[in-house]
């Protein structure tokens with residue numbers, strides 16, 4: 431998925447700084463979305479990886495022990511739709527490390543996210559932020575980025591039009607399939623991991639312009655050639671069809687204009703192996719939110735994978751309670767939501783062999799809650815500790 435050599439060098443040079451030893455002791459653990467809850471469990475992480483899990487695991491001398499009798503522990507949560515586009519991220523290469531760590535806490539890690547997917551931003555800046563996190567200097571989540579999103583020709587969304595002119599000028603609006611492929615390759619050269627297409631661009635409220643199919647197809651093919659996942663913002667039926675027919679892997683939102691979005695289409699989307707990020711909080715003020723929830727749940731019932739994501743960063747209110755509330759209203763069980771946060775994104779990003787569950791050999795990424803979501807769907811927001819590669823990267827302020 432990523433270019434092999436730069437990442438390999440990164441891992442070798444940063445392992446000692448970032449990956450750590452830690453024992454989470456005496457906790458209640460959900461090893462996966464389908465596993466039984468097990469009390470009084472110790473998880474031992476060495477060099478950033480889980481090396482032992484069980485009820486009688488001794489903590490070796492010299493390993494920090496987090497006494498966790500009142501903790502409910504899960505594999506690290508993913509947020510698969512965020513953006514590092516607010517002005518405070520500009521100059522990420524040179525901002526003070528503590529400031530960046532604090533901003534990442536407020537936006538993401540205090541909500542339990544150990545991995546995030548940035549679905550469009552300024553590529554050089556987000557890659558610089560990621561580099562400082564991976565070096566261990568800044569504490570933050572694992573970041574996948576789309577780099578710059580691709581828009582239909584002469585059809586920027588109305589909500590980006592008040593960006594500074596120098597930013598607007600950088601937003602790719604390829605006119606031809608060849609230009610689209612070139613824009614994707616430029617993102618990849620800058621360090622992007624996924625492709626983001628606006629297959630339905632909302633140029634004015636109620637006015638959606640689809641991306642021409644040939645352009646979307648060329649962009650998706652250029653991403654797939656490099657093993658990348660392709661995300662799309664569909665908006666309506668036409669944008670959803672372009673996404674499906676061009677080979678898009680993940681809808682970054684549910685469609686929001688629902689005319690023509692029926693069971694036959696949802697079946698086709700499932701047959702095309704598409705996944706969906708509902709982003710229900712984003713639509714929670716819309717008059718048709720109940721119908722959007724029904725589309726999301728029906729897609730899930732038909733076998734379509736859902737991934738958790740909130741559009742945090744575009745939404746500058748970072749509270750994720752409303753997303754969990756909407757998912758529960760849609761009919762998702764807490765175990766369904768847990769799958770969206772852990773195993774489903776790990777599978778979609780082809781890292782399920784070493785992320786997404788709590789078992790020996792997996793990454794030492796854990797999200798620790800104070801309340802069991804079996805009893806309250808909003809408990810997913812009651813984060814005590816966020817642990818990445820065995821290092822506590824955020825902990826709840828003492829009350």
Ligand SMILES: [Zn+2]
Nearest residue numbers: 513549741744
């Ligand atoms: Zn977004």
